[in-house]
Amino acid sequence: MNRIACALLLLLAVPAAACTNLLVTPGASADGSAFITYTCDGVFHPILRQRPGADHAPGDVQEVRHWNGDLHASIPWPARSHTVTGLMNEHQVSVAETTFDGRPELHNPDEGLHYWNLMTLILQRAATAREAVDVLIGLIETHGYRSTGESFSICDPREVWLVEMIGAGKGVKGAVWVARRVPDGMISAHANAARIGVFPTDEPKTTLYSDNIFDVAQAHGWWSPADGPLDFRAVYDPANAQKRRYTATRVWSLFRRAAPSQAESFDPAYHRGDPDAERYPLWIRPDHKLALADVMALMRDHYEGTDYDMTAGLDAGAFGCPNRWRPMAWEVDGETYSWERPISTQQTGFSMIAQCRAGLPDPVGGCQWCGVDDTAT
Secondary structure, three states, X not given: OOOEEOOOOXXXXXXXXXXXXXXXXXXXXXXXXXXXXXXXXXXXXXXXXXXXXXXXXXXXXEEEEOOOOXXXXXXXXXXXXXXXXXXXXXXXXXXXXXXXXXXXXXXXXOOOEOHHHHHHHHHHHOOOHHHHHHHHHHHHHHHOEOOOXXXXXXXXXXXXXXXXXXXXXXXXXXXXXXXXXXXXXXXXXXXXXXXXXXXXXXOOOOEEEOOOHHHHHHHOOXXXXXXXXXXXXXXXXXXXXXXXXXXXXXHXXXXXXXXXXXXXXXXXXXXXXXXXXXXXXXXXXXXXXXXXXXXXXXXXXOOOOOOOOOOOHHHOXXXXXXXXXXXXXXXXXXXXXXXXXXXXXXXXXXEEEEEEOOOOOHHHHOEEEEEEOOOOO
C-alpha cells in the first residue's frame, strides 16, 4: 500500500485561542458575494501556503501530524483532492474558526484531530459548504477530536454555515456538535464563545446535530428534558462575566455597526456580564447590504465612540494608543480588573476575508483578502 506523508501544518504555528469571525450571506452583501472574515490573533505564521490537488490511488494514505512531528492519524486520500490555497479551495469553499474552550470535562487532548488539521482536511475534500460540514463530521467520528470547543465558519458562493463542537469526554472518540445554516440575507458573528443556543430538531436542511448532544448533557447533569429545549451555548459553554466581556463585546460591536437601527435591542448589559440581560441573536439583518469595503471596515474596531473606546479616557495609552499587552486581566488588592478586548488588536498574526462569488468561474470567483498584524493598521 502506498503511503503519502502529509504533515498538515495548516496555517497556524500555534493554536489560535483568540479570534473573531464575521459571516455574511450572499443576500446580505451588495454584490451577492458570500463573505467570512477571520482574525487569527496569535503569533505570526504564513497563511498563503498552497497545497496542490492530486489524483490518488486506492490505498494512498494521508498522514496527519502535530507541530512536533507526532503522528495523529492516517487518513485515506479521496480519489481526487482539491487544491487549497490559504483557507480556500479551488471550488470557492472557505473555512475560518474561533476557539471557545467550553466544558473542560469534555476535552479529549490525547487522541484524534486538532481543529487546524481539520480545516485543511475538509478543504481538500469538499466541493460545497454543505459537503464540508459532512466531511468535518465524518472525520471526527472516524478519527476523533482532540481540540477544545470550536466554532467553524464555512462558506461557498451560495451558503454560509456555522458549526460548533466540543469533545465528548476523555477517551471518547468523536464530539458533541451542532451546525446551522445562516439564513440568506442575514449576517452572524462569533468571537471565542459558543453562539448557537436553542436549535430546531426537525429541519435537516438548515440544522444538523450529533446523536449524543442530549445524552452527554443529561449524563453530566447539565440539562434534562424537563428544562425545555437544549440550549447549546448555555449547556456546553457557560460564560461568566469576564468571558462575556472578552467575547460578547466584539459580537455586540459588529452587530451595532452593521445595523445601527437595531442597536438599542443589543443590550450592553449582556456583554458586561449581567446574568439577566438578553443574549444577542445568532444572526441579524444588516441595515444595508454590505460591500467588501463595509466588511473590511467592520473588522477595524477599537470600540471607538462607545463607553468602551480603547483610544480615549483611562483605557487609552499615550497619544490615544489602543494597544494593550498581556495579561488581559490582573488582580489588585483582591479585585480583578480587565482591559477591553477589541476586534483590532496588536497580537493579530494575520487577518483574512474570504469572498466567494457565484457569478464568476471558480478560478476567479474565490478571492482571499489577506493582511498581517492589527486590522486597524
